[in-house]
Amino acid sequence: MTRVAERNVVLTGFMGSGKTTVGRLIARELGWTFVDTDDVIVARHGPIDAIFAEQGEDAFRAFEREVAAEVARSQHHVIATGGRMLLDPANAAVLTAAGRVFCLIANAEEIIGRLQADVDGPVRPLLSGDDPAAAVARLLDERAAGYGQFEQVRTDGGTPHDVATDIIKRLEA
Template sequence: MGAGKTSVGRRVAKHLGRRFVDTDAVIAAEHAPIPQLFVERGEAAFRAIERDVVQRELATGGVVALGGGAVLDATTRAALAGCTVVLLTVSEQAVAARIGDGRRPLLTDGLESWRRIAAEREPVYAALADVVVDTSRRPMTTIAAELAAQLQEVAP
């Protein structure tokens, strides 16, 4: 959370001439805002919706930004097997300014929640990642241009 998946993903897709989709935006457009889904239907229902949306969007190709918890689902991890997976990381210091928007239902106690969730998910993220990029200290435009060039070499 807060690593810049949407910002970087949108720019990478533009560099590569591919379509971009943010699965969280698709979920919100098709169902309800994510915080509302969490309140009204619970996390388990949200994760089921998320799994279906991720599978559908991965099948259509392009650059797909997944919500941070999507990879906790085994079916989603299996769907990523044929994809180049980019892990965007961010330092605690940099993310502090990015997560204060109140739109992240799992961050009930701010930075402390982020720390706990990041630590829990890190092994899964690391196991899936083909490319790792830190977004803490450089402009997203620079990161995206460099990542797009790297991806053209890895998966032309």
């Protein structure tokens, strides 16, 4: 089991960037607990697409703030966040204080390919329009500055295992 000085590892980035897949690998290698904040929200409040449809995005963002505050109190967790969670300054502050944050990044084409291949994955309400590729490009552009405040890790140049190994090496350095 690898030992690192961080309290937690927090993964952020756009949907399809690899947060859940890479997060599980890091947690297994470190012997830590893995938590996906979207999974916590779904377990408590139902499917994300239903939350958006029935309660609105504001309700979903409030649920994200509750979960961020909760997981920030943990120790030895690898936390995969929703794609927009750390763009909220309150969530960014609480989770940055709780551990080391890495932003997983990939190009728009790679993200579209991953999302299209994930046929059993979650419904993505923000991509439900007629042109998901244009939506991905637009959202990546809108979020670039927010994501840029965190340590960047490219995920479109190797396997999830390669990415997890890269992050663990950074933690050990």
